Amino acid sequence: MEIADLATRVAAGDRRALARAITLVESGRADHRAQALDLIAQLAVSGAEALRIGLSGTPGVGKSTFIESFGLMLTGAGLRVAVLAVDPSSARTGGSILGDKTRMEHLSRDPQAFIRPSPAQSHLGGVARRTREAIALCEAAGYDVILIETVGVGQSETVVAEMSDLFVLLLAPAGGDELQGVKRGIMEIADLIVVNKADGDLRDTARRTCADYAGALRLLRKRPEDPEDFPKAMMASALDRTGLDTVWQEVQALAAWRRSHGHFARRRAEQARHWFEEEVRQGLLARLREEPAARDRMQELGDAVAQGTAAPGPAAREVLSWLRQG
Amino acid sequence: MEIADLATRVAAGDRRALARAITLVESGRADHRAQALDLIAQLAVSGAEALRIGLSGTPGVGKSTFIESFGLMLTGAGLRVAVLAVDPSSARTGGSILGDKTRMEHLSRDPQAFIRPSPAQSHLGGVARRTREAIALCEAAGYDVILIETVGVGQSETVVAEMSDLFVLLLAPAGGDELQGVKRGIMEIADLIVVNKADGDLRDTARRTCADYAGALRLLRKRPEDPEDFPKAMMASALDRTGLDTVWQEVQALAAWRRSHGHFARRRAEQARHWFEEEVRQGLLARLREEPAARDRMQELGDAVAQGTAAPGPAAREVLSWLRQG
Numbered sequence: 001m002e003i004a005d006l007a008t009r010v011a012a013g014d015r016r017a018l019a020r021a022i023t024l025v026e027s028g029r030a031d032h033r034a035q036a037l038d039l040i041a042q043l044a045v046s047g048a049e050a051l052r053i054g055l056s057g058t059p060g061v062g063k064s065t066f067i068e069s070f071g072l073m074l075t076g077a078g079l080r081v082a083v084l085a086v087d088p089s090s091a092r093t094g095g096s097i098l099g100d101k102t103r104m105e106h107l108s109r110d111p112q113a114f115i116r117p118s119p120a121q122s123h124l125g126g127v128a129r130r131t132r133e134a135i136a137l138c139e140a141a142g143y144d145v146i147l148i149e150t151v152g153v154g155q156s157e158t159v160v161a162e163m164s165d166l167f168v169l170l171l172a173p174a175g176g177d178e179l180q181g182v183k184r185g186i187m188e189i190a191d192l193i194v195v196n197k198a199d200g201d202l203r204d205t206a207r208r209t210c211a212d213y214a215g216a217l218r219l220l221r222k223r224p225e226d227p228e229d230f231p232k233a234m235m236a237s238a239l240d241r242t243g244l245d246t247v248w249q250e251v252q253a254l255a256a257w258r259r260s261h262g263h264f265a266r267r268r269a270e271q272a273r274h275w276f277e278e279e280v281r282q283g284l285l286a287r288l289r290e291e292p293a294a295r296d297r298m299q300e301l302g303d304a305v306a307q308g309t310a311a312p313g314p315a316a317r318e319v320l321s322w323l324r325q326g
Numbered sequence: 327m328e329i330a331d332l333a334t335r336v337a338a339g340d341r342r343a344l345a346r347a348i349t350l351v352e353s354g355r356a357d358h359r360a361q362a363l364d365l366i367a368q369l370a371v372s373g374a375e376a377l378r379i380g381l382s383g384t385p386g387v388g389k390s391t392f393i394e395s396f397g398l399m400l401t402g403a404g405l406r407v408a409v410l411a412v413d414p415s416s417a418r419t420g421g422s423i424l425g426d427k428t429r430m431e432h433l434s435r436d437p438q439a440f441i442r443p444s445p446a447q448s449h450l451g452g453v454a455r456r457t458r459e460a461i462a463l464c465e466a467a468g469y470d471v472i473l474i475e476t477v478g479v480g481q482s483e484t485v486v487a488e489m490s491d492l493f494v495l496l497l498a499p500a501g502g503d504e505l506q507g508v509k510r511g512i513m514e515i516a517d518l519i520v521v522n523k524a525d526g527d528l529r530d531t532a533r534r535t536c537a538d539y540a541g542a543l544r545l546l547r548k549r550p551e552d553p554e555d556f557p558k559a560m561m562a563s564a565l566d567r568t569g570l571d572t573v574w575q576e577v578q579a580l581a582a583w584r585r586s587h588g589h590f591a592r593r594r595a596e597q598a599r600h601w602f603e604e605e606v607r608q609g610l611l612a613r614l615r616e617e618p619a620a621r622d623r624m625q626e627l628g629d630a631v632a633q634g635t636a637a638p639g640p641a642a643r644e645v646l647s648w649l650r651q652g
Contacts, residue, residue, distance in 0.1 A: 040639050041640035278638075279639055317605075
């Protein structure tokens, strides 16, 4: 298919075309990459804007059920919802954790929803690029809300926060000595903390957990650009489908505030510039690897550094001054 | 002073020369940078090797007291100890948390010890480079043990782990619902977890916390390259100076194992190669900023991306193809 045709079909909201377009941006082949960039350039002018919500939670928090229930509530209200995943899948954590469509059985069958698992990439940078481009494609395809989910491992929350308009952290009700796995750094990027599983026997524990986190949030530094009562902690039950409407109201309230105060557009502009610079950086490095003479020189000096016969800084200076002359 | 003189004095273990050399690597001036690289290149051949221990812990865990007591124990045993700090000091967390020499009153007066606060840099990448180079200088100056401390915010632990031979995570005894701020990702880079403050009324709580973390560590995937009983959780009291000798024995045991199995040297080689590539990457970017035409082009396309009239990927392609022609 011609790229122009694919762009037209994506812009018309065709889900199969969207899936194909995302496959194109995920490809590692150079010719696919060139086509992907053409496609993105053609669709960039659409001006369509979705609300991009980052969503994180440690395993066991009920993230899939939450996305399913939350997504169905949104599609029920007439909104189109896309779900993308960022899975760092480092060598150490051992492969893909997310990406299983069957986790969200009903939402995946909903014609108003589009679910895409995390691309299989060996490092977070690659996954991040593909996800960022998939977001642009989903926006061009007219989705109203894009949920970008990640499991709370390593740096993935930060990466997701850098491509989201706001960030929701899901927590489980935790009694006492359980490891919640929440780090101050994550608390600081969360706009909303949602204690899920506030149902059945866990309701009281959820209430205590929610109060604990509300207290912890009060200890953090306020963000001058947000309303005083944000970041906020609240309870929900994805299973009973309670509290989800409140979460959505709070998300909308925060987004509306940021829009009206100019923070929303400014954050997007900063994110876009950051990604542009990151792309240039990656491109410069790729070129270094593609040119045989440069690659050999890098290899040679890299070996010397690894063997301890040269220091990284001076060796890098040598490569750089060599490149300048070449 | 001539760089050759400074190198000689650093290699002779002169603390004032070392402090001056680190100031040189921390400088942002281009002429200082060139001198710093000359200095590092001259000292790289020394072959001296210290044990580099990464150390992290959330505020309130008693990290300074721990370093003071642990450091004094090492200097008492005839070892020379350097303490370096990595402080991400992001805009959000609000400036330097570490770096206060007076936190370690006795150690800072010990002639066998050298303490250097975190450099004032606006981003983690800059702090990381300076710290890595400071490590090389301390090694050349004949220090036996280098403690690289960081507060557990954002990505700083990962950065410190990437410049350490092994990583110690300090925790406080925590009863129930306190936020320990430990994330799975951090648990996974820790080789030793030390529950500090195992003294007075907190002893029992410390014992429970230690058992909890020992349990949590057993749930994590084993590292095929390490002995079966690592990573390990143990108790100590920096205040009572108990358990510190055991921590040191475990550190030495793990280091010895890794040395004898070749993992120690391999890890260092990988780290050095990584840093070399990172330096090349940064150098390429810096060049882009230094050349007026390139800088203007970056600025122009960056603005278009920020305004949403161009997409990051295609804009980056434009810069890169323009650079190829130029």
